Amino acid sequence: MNNGINEFVNMHSEKKYAEIVILEYNFDKIFHYCIPQDLKDRISLGSRVTIPFRGKETIGCVVGFLTRSDVKNLKDIRQITDKKPLLTPQVVRLTKWISNYYLCSWEKTLNYVIPKTRKSWLNKFDIIDISPIKSTRLPEDDKSWDNEIIFSTEEVKERPHLKDIENIIKNRKCKTVLIRGNDFSSRMKIYLSCIRKTLKEGRQAIILAPNESHLSELAGLLEKEFKDNMVIFDEKIDQKAKYQKWIKIRNSQVNIALGMRSSIFVPFDKLGLIIIEREHSSLYKEERSPRYNAREVALKRAELENIPLMLSSETPSVESFWNVHENNFIEVDLNAKRERESLLKKTIIDMTKEKSKKKIISYELQQAISRSLKNKRRVVLFLNKRGFSSFMICSQCGHIPKCPDCNTSLSYHLDIQKRAQLICHNCGKRAKVTDVCAKCGSKEIRPLGMGTQKLESEIRKMFTRAEIRRLDRDSLIRDDDYRQILEEFKKGNTDILIGTQMVLKGVDFNNVDLIGIISADTLLNLPDYRSGEKTFQLLSEVISSFREISFSKEVIIQTFNPEDHCIVALKEQDYNYFYQKEIELRKELDYPPFTHIIKIVILGEDKEAVKQRAEYLISYLESLRKDKESAGFKLLGDVNMVLWKSRNDFKVQFLIKVKDLEKFNQAFKKKYDKMLSKHFDQKNRLTIDVDPLRMI
Structure with a gap:
């Protein structure tokens, strides 16, 4: 659709034909309909209309106008659904851009944007019956606001x-x-x-x-x-x-x-x-x-x-x-060093120096918790269990095996025969699990994994007299549990609160003088190029929970990688340092903002069916390389294809790196509908995510 032409038609020519996206069928197509004489003055871009389609009446959305059409035997629009279009022309254009950019049909985009309605509401909330609010705008010839x-x-x-x-x-x-x-x-x-x-x-x-x-x-x-x-x-x-x-x-x-x-x-x-x-x-x-x-x-x-x-x-x-x-x-x-920030102490604990390599809580954090309890203050222990993905770590030197191509941590997996292996979730590269650390030669290398339940168990053993509560999704059984846990903590009936991200939403930190971040590494080593950014942002939010500081407070961060730029930046609360190091890594490895990423996932109940469709998709993408109108791209995951079980489905994932996204998308969409209808259905599903925020 040419928006420039359509605007010209709207302003200077008679509207004879309407371009319509049908909302009740998943077609990524535009259909032409004649506009009856009695509707020409009322129809606009964004109007929902009733139209005949395949022997039935259905609803469509007007996305453009034409003075002529090459399609023969066009049918008439029956009626306009709304007294005034639910979308403005600018929002209609915005939905078209979304459809092209995010590789989604225009029909799905419009259905997402337009609010759900029932016929009974149309008359009840008639637009014409509502008087507009009195404008506060100054008269056109009054330019006093220019100097205001x-x-x-x-x-x-x-x-x-x-x-x-x-x-x-x-x-x-x-x-x-x-x-x-x-x-x-x-x-x-x-x-x-x-x-x-x-x-x-x-x-x-x-x-x-x-x-x-x-x-x-x-x-x-x-x-x-x-x-x-x-x-x-x-x-x-x-x-x-x-x-x-x-x-x-x-x-x-x-x-x-x-x-x-x-x-x-x-x-x-x-x-x-x-x-x-x-x-x-x-x-x-x-x-x-x-x-x-x-x-x-x-x-x-x-x-x-x-x-x-x-x-x-x-x-x-x-x-x-x-x-x-x-x-x-x-x-x-707007950042400014507050006078009271000197009351906030930030401590980084190097877990490789702990005598017991299997301990969850360091000696220093244990002592700090004891001091807080003695002073009748509250303690919050933070562990983002939901972001956890198992990976190998050397507790002697902190080394974590990473993919040499993607620089993301290799995930620890057990295959059907219970044999351990390391897999890159980005490109599919596999590596053997070794008993010896590749960096320092220590045998203290193992999968790192813990959850809030395990943490709660350890804390109860250490502090037998303390009142301890856990706040995560698993601990919320009744509807009122969340409010009750927060209320008990605010009243001072809970000494130690253990939680995930949920603790940031409603916890009263007024009487808290210690936050313990149990493992910065579980976030930092997600198999995701954004793991550093997510770690810095989330843990900065944890630290900033101490907004009002009226007495000395401390944040203790436990990590096996104290020299990582995210951890250093966290301690100093220096965003500029974090950004400088992070952007250098992104540029070196060709990650956003220097390129776009498209994540493609195929899900299905039958492993062989998923594999066949994955192979067809690979051949479809390879055919685009021969298309002169397509942009150059890099496909990850096709050579070392990884199929794994996700709940009841088998899953395979590919990543595409492309710099000219608009050009690539235009070429990709040419035969996309045909491929989708021929090879994918409810049992074998294809999802496409442009600029994903989650890599797994």
């Missing part, structure tokens, strides 16, 4: 980059600002100032948060000023309520939308600003089709609508900070 100050002179003097934000907002430039800061209140002041300015100009704002807890925090602050002018899409919202709020937005009843990743699609007519809080969060990546990343979609929407985008994070994604260094983004650094 967003930030005070004192604020700009303290943080000169605020002037850049002010200029971008005033001039409505399509520019991305990365706000880097550990002070949430300072970030919030910037958000509020920019939102006020945007609303005063008669424009609208979208604010995204990664999860419910951060959404609630933002909502509490925004509602104080904008309660009657905003809608909130939280995770508890049902389809009916979502549709109601969508209609309010579509009719300009409200000018602010706050929500999680899917709120990036809300259909504002005059969008003026997008804000993404904690842009580095992996929760902005949708794991279901169309598998988009809300941050990347926001970048594209800001470009399409020519508006500013504000990203913020204490520990930005490597891709975003790379864009700062490439002068694509503007950085505003």
Whole structure:
């Protein structure tokens, strides 16, 4: 579809034919229909329409208009479903981009974006019956807002980059600002100032948060000023309520939308600003089709609508900070050393120097826990069990066997005959398990693995009189368990709380003076090129849990690799050092942001059927190398194909590295539908993930 041509048709020519994507069939095709005379004035881009298809009536979405069509015997559109389209033309174009970029059908993308509706709701929430909100926009000839100050002179003097934000907002430039800061209140002041300015100009704002807890925090602050002018899409919202709020937005009843990743699609007519809080969060990546990343979609929407985008994070994604260094983004650094930070002590424990190599808790951490309990303080022990993948480690020198090609740790596996082997989950390379460390020659090399249950058992043996609770998904049996565990800890009825990432969401750290990070290595050595970044971000979040420091506190990090750049950066809380080392590694090994990665997974109940389809897919990809219109790419996992059992299915995975993603995708999609319908079905499933955040 040529958007430029279609816009010309909309503005200057009669709309004779509509390009329609059928929403009730999984076709990645556009169908042409005639527009009856009585519908020509009412039909628009994004309109849902009732159309005849294969002898039945079905629903489609209008994605373009034509003055002529080469298709013969075209049928008429029967009726328009909504009084006003649920999507704006800009959002329709955005869904087309998502379909092309993330290798997903346009039908699936539109169905994901359009809120679910029932016929009974269409009349009940009739758009025409709702009066629009009174605009706060100044008259067109009033240019007083051009000279209006967003930030005070004192604020700009303290943080000169605020002037850049002010200029971008005033001039409505399509520019991305990365706000880097550990002070949430300072970030919030910037958000509020920019939102006020945007609303005063008669424009609208979208604010995204990664999860419910951060959404609630933002909502509490925004509602104080904008309660009657905003809608909130939280995770508890049902389809009916979502549709109601969508209609309010579509009719300009409200000018602010706050929500999680899917709120990036809300259909504002005059969008003026997008804000993404904690842009580095992996929760902005949708794991279901169309598998988009809300941050990347926001970048594209800001470009399409020519508006500013504000990203913020204490520990930005490597891709975003790379864009700062490439002068694509503007950085505003709000980080400031607080006076009370001297009260926070950060200690790194080198586990290779522990006398007992099999101990989970080091002697120093054990002593620190004893001191805290003696002083009537609380202790939090953090172990991210859910991110664990078994790998080999030498407890003498800390060496971990890695793939020579991918630089990711080799995963420890037992085959059907219970024989141990090491496998690279990226390229499939295998290696033998040896009894001797390749680096130091020690025989102290073994698989490293532990969970919160094992940790709890060890802690109970050490501290028999302490009240100990565990907070992870396995410990939550009843609906009320989560709230009850947090309440008991807050009251002081729990001395030691052991947990995974869940402890970061609601734990009251006021009376906590010790956080113990049991094993930084379980995260650091995931078979994933992002493992260093994920480790630094997650453990930085654990450390920043001590936001308000009124007495001495300590964070103890146990690791077999104290010299790793992530661990060094964590101790010093130095993001710049971490980024510099990480980006050097990425460039050397050709990982994002220097290339794109596409993860392809085939799942099926029958091992041979999965293998056959994998071989066909490999031959299909190899055929693209001969296509002059395709981009060059590197395929990983085809030579040393690994099939492993995942629950009840057999699974095989491939990775594609490609620099020119747009060119590759165009070539890949040429015969993709035919391949999909011929070789894949409900029993043998194919999933494609562009720019994945999880490699396994």
